[in-house]
Amino acid sequence: xxxxxxxxxxxxxxxFGILFTLAGPSVLELFTIITLAQVIGLSILALSLALVxxxxxxxxFGQTAFFGLGAYAYVIAAINFGGSSWAILVAMLVAAAFxxxxxxxVFYGRVSDVYLAVITLTVTLILYSLIRRTSGPEYKIxxxxxxxxxGISAPPLNYPWDASAFLFxxxxxxxxxxxxxxxxxxxxxxxxxxFGRVCVAIRENEDRxxxxxxxxxxxxxxxxxxxxxxxxxxxxxxxxxxSRVTPDVFSLPxxxxxxxxxxxxxxxxxxxxxxxxxxxxxxxxALGSQSVLNTNLVLGTILIIFVLGVPKGVVPAIxxxxxxxxxRKALRARERRLQRRRPSSTHNATTTEGAE
Amino acid sequence: xxxxxxxxxxxxxxxxxxxxxHAVDRxxxxxxxxxxxxxxxxNGAGKSTFFKCLTGQLNPTAGDVVIRDVHVAGREPHExxxxxxxxxxxxxxxxxxxxxxxxxxxxxRRWHNAxxxxxxxxxxxxxxxxxxxxxxxxxxxxxxxxxxVELGMVIAAEPWLVLLDEPTAGMTHEETAxxxxxxxxxxxxxxxxxxxxxxxxxxxISQHVTLFHEGAIMMEGTMEEISSDPRARExxxxxxx
Numbered sequence: 001x002x003x004x005x006x007x008x009x010x011x012x013x014x015x016f017g018i019l020f021t022l023a024g025p026s027v028l029e030l031f032t033i034i035t036l037a038q039v040i041g042l043s044i045l046a047l048s049l050a051l052v053x054x055x056x057x058x059x060x061f062g063q064t065a066f067f068g069l070g071a072y073a074y075v076i077a078a079i080n081f082g083g084s085s086w087a088i089l090v091a092m093l094v095a096a097a098f099x100x101x102x103x104x105x106v107f108y109g110r111v112s113d114v115y116l117a118v119i120t121l122t123v124t125l126i127l128y129s130l131i132r133r134t135s136g137p138e139y140k141i142x143x144x145x146x147x148x149x150x151g152i153s154a155p156p157l158n159y160p161w162d163a164s165a166f167l168f169x170x171x172x173x174x175x176x177x178x179x180x181x182x183x184x185x186x187x188x189x190x191x192x193x194x195f196g197r198v199c200v201a202i203r204e205n206e207d208r209x210x211x212x213x214x215x216x217x218x219x220x221x222x223x224x225x226x227x228x229x230x231x232x233x234x235x236x237x238x239x240x241x242x243s244r245v246t247p248d249v250f251s252l253p254x255x256x257x258x259x260x261x262x263x264x265x266x267x268x269x270x271x272x273x274x275x276x277x278x279x280x281x282x283x284x285x286a287l288g289s290q291s292v293l294n295t296n297l298v299l300g301t302i303l304i305i306f307v308l309g310v311p312k313g314v315v316p317a318i319x320x321x322x323x324x325x326x327x328r329k330a331l332r333a334r335e336r337r338l339q340r341r342r343p344s345s346t347h348n349a350t351t352t353e354g355a356e
Numbered sequence: 357x358x359x360x361x362x363x364x365x366x367x368x369x370x371x372x373x374x375x376x377x378h379a380v381d382r383x384x385x386x387x388x389x390x391x392x393x394x395x396x397x398x399n400g401a402g403k404s405t406f407f408k409c410l411t412g413q414l415n416p417t418a419g420d421v422v423i424r425d426v427h428v429a430g431r432e433p434h435e436x437x438x439x440x441x442x443x444x445x446x447x448x449x450x451x452x453x454x455x456x457x458x459x460x461x462x463x464x465r466r467w468h469n470a471x472x473x474x475x476x477x478x479x480x481x482x483x484x485x486x487x488x489x490x491x492x493x494x495x496x497x498x499x500x501x502x503x504x505v506e507l508g509m510v511i512a513a514e515p516w517l518v519l520l521d522e523p524t525a526g527m528t529h530e531e532t533a534x535x536x537x538x539x540x541x542x543x544x545x546x547x548x549x550x551x552x553x554x555x556x557x558x559x560x561i562s563q564h565v566t567l568f569h570e571g572a573i574m575m576e577g578t579m580e581e582i583s584s585d586p587r588a589r590e591x592x593x594x595x596x597x
Contacts, residue, residue, distance in 0.1 A: 197465070200451075201454065201458075204451035204453045205452070207433075207449060211411065212437060212463050213467075216434065
C-alpha cells in the first residue's frame with residue numbers, strides 16, 4: 001500500500017481531528033457540542049464537493065441534492081426500520097444510486113462542464129419544489145410522513161442494532177467526528193490510488209486521458225457517485241444535528257454556500273473546504289447575532305475577495321507561501337556553499353547576480 | 357500471402373466531409389507491420405483530418421478503419437487506444453497540473469501494475485533525458501519539453517502501433533534530430549505513422565512516404581521517388597525543395 005505511506009500530512013491532520021474529538025466535550029459547552037453535529041455534517045458535504053470538484057474537476061453545483069437525499073433517506077429509513085443503524089447505510093446508498101443514474105446520462109451523454117453545473121443545480125431545485133409540495137397525509141413512505149415544507153423530525157442515533165438505546169449529544173459528536181475523519185482519510189487515500197490519479201488527470205486534460213486509453217466517462221461517473229455517497233453521509237449528521245430534515249437542504253442558498261466553502265478553503269485540497277465550513281459557519285452565526293451588517297452581504301464580500309485575491313483558496317495559498325519560502329532558503333544556502341567553495345571565481349559573481 | 361497477413365492498419369473508402377468540404381475523400385490506405393510511414397502534404401491536404409479519423413477523435417462520414425481486424429471507425433478514442441495504440445496529437449496535449457513523472461506514470465499505469473509502471477516511467481524519463489525536470493509541473497515547461505513529455509507518455513505505454521501528428525512542431529534543430537533518433541528507436545518494437553511538415557526530418561527517418569493532396573492520396577513511395585516526380589514537386593515540394 002504505497003498510497004498509505006504517502007499520506008503523512010493526512011495522518012497528522014487525522015490525529016489533530018482525534019485530539020479535537022476527545023477534548024471537545026470537556027472544553028466546549030453542551031449547546032456547542034449539539035450544534036457541532038450539524039456543522040460536521042455540512043463539512044462532510046464540503047469534503048464531498050472538494051473531492052468531486054477539486055480532484056474530479058466536475059463542477060457539481062447541486063451537491064446538496066445528494067446531501068438532502070441522504071438526509072431524507074436516513075430519516076425515512078430510520079422511522080420505518082425503528083433504528084438508525086441500517087438507515088445510515090440506506091441513506092448513503094440512495095444518494096449514490098441517484099448520482100449514478102443522473103451521472104450516467106450526464107457523462108455518457110458527454111454533457112459539457114457548464115451544462116453539468118446547470119443540470120445538477122436544476123435537479124436540486126426540482127427536488128426542493130417537489131418535497132415542499134408533499135404536505136398532507138397522502139404523502140408518506142411506509143410510516144414516514146414527508147411533511148412538505150415542515151419536513152420530518154429526525155430520529156436520533158442509537159447504539160448499533162439496539163434501537164432503544166439512544167446516544168447522548170457527546171456521543172453523537174464522537175460518531176460525527178469519527179465519520180468526518182474516516183471520510184477525510186478515505187478521500188485522501190482515494191485521490192492517491194490509480195483511480196484517483198486518473199480522475200485528476202482527467203481534470204487536467206480529458207482528451208489526453210482518453211488517448212491514453214482511459215474511459216473517462218466511467219472514471220467521472222465513479223468519482224461522482226462516491227462523492228454523492230459521502231454527501232449523503234453528511235446529510236445524515238446534519239439532520240441529526242438539527243433534529244429535523246426540511247426541504248431547505250435542497251435550497252439555492254445551501255447549494256451556493258457549499259461552493260463558497262470549497263472556493264474559500266481551496267480547490268485541490270480536502271482539509272481546506274472542511275476548515276472553511278467550520279469557519280464560515282461560526283462567522284455566519286456570529287453575524288446573525290448582531291444587526292449592523294447583513295450576513296449575506298458579508299458572505300458575498302468574502303467570496304468576491306477570495307475569487308479576486310486568493311483564487312486558489314486559503315490552504316493552497318498558505319502551502320505555496322511556505323514552499324516558496326523554503327525554496328528561497330535552499331537557494332540561499334546553495335549560494336553560500338558555492339561562494340565558500342569558489343571565493344574568487346568570476347562565475348561566482350554571475351550566479352549571485354542571477355539569484356538576486 | 358505473407359504481405360497480406362502483416363497488414364496492421366487499413367482504411368477503405370475513408371471520407372470525412374465538413375459540410376461541403378471534402379477534407380478526406382475515399383482514401384484507401386494500408387500499413388504493414390513494423391513500417392515507419394510518413395504522411396506528408398501541403399496545408400489543408402487532409403493529413404491531420406485523416407489522422408484524427410484513425411485515432412477516433414473524428415467520426416468519419418463514410419468508409420472504414422480497420423486496426424488488426426477490429427473495425428474502429430466511429431469508436432471512441434479510448435477504444436482505439438485500448439487496442440495498444442500510442443497517440444500524440446499535434447498541439448502538446450499533456451496534463452499541465454501534474455509533474456513530468458506523474459504524466460508518464462499515468463500512461464504506463466494503464467497497462468501495467470504499479471511496480472512495472474514505475475519502472476517504465478523511470479526508463480522513459482531516462483531515455484528522454486527528463487531527469488532534471490521529473491518533478492516539475494508540465495505546465496511550467498517550454499514547448500519543446502512538453503512535446504518530449506508527450507513522447508514519453510507514448511513510449512511508457514509500450515504501444516505496438518504509434519500515431520504521431522507533427523512530433524517536431526516548434527522544436528529546435530537539435531531537438532528535431534533527437535526526435536528522429538527516438539522515432540527510429542521506437543520503430544524497433546512498433547509500427548509507426550508520422551504526420552510531418554519538416555521535409556528534412558521526413559528524409560531522415562522514413563523509407564516509405566504517403567503524399568496527401570486535396571483529401572486524397574496522390575502517391576506513395578520513397579522520398580526520392582516523390583521528390584523526383586514532377587507532379588508531386590508542383591503541389592508540395594516545388595516551393596520548398
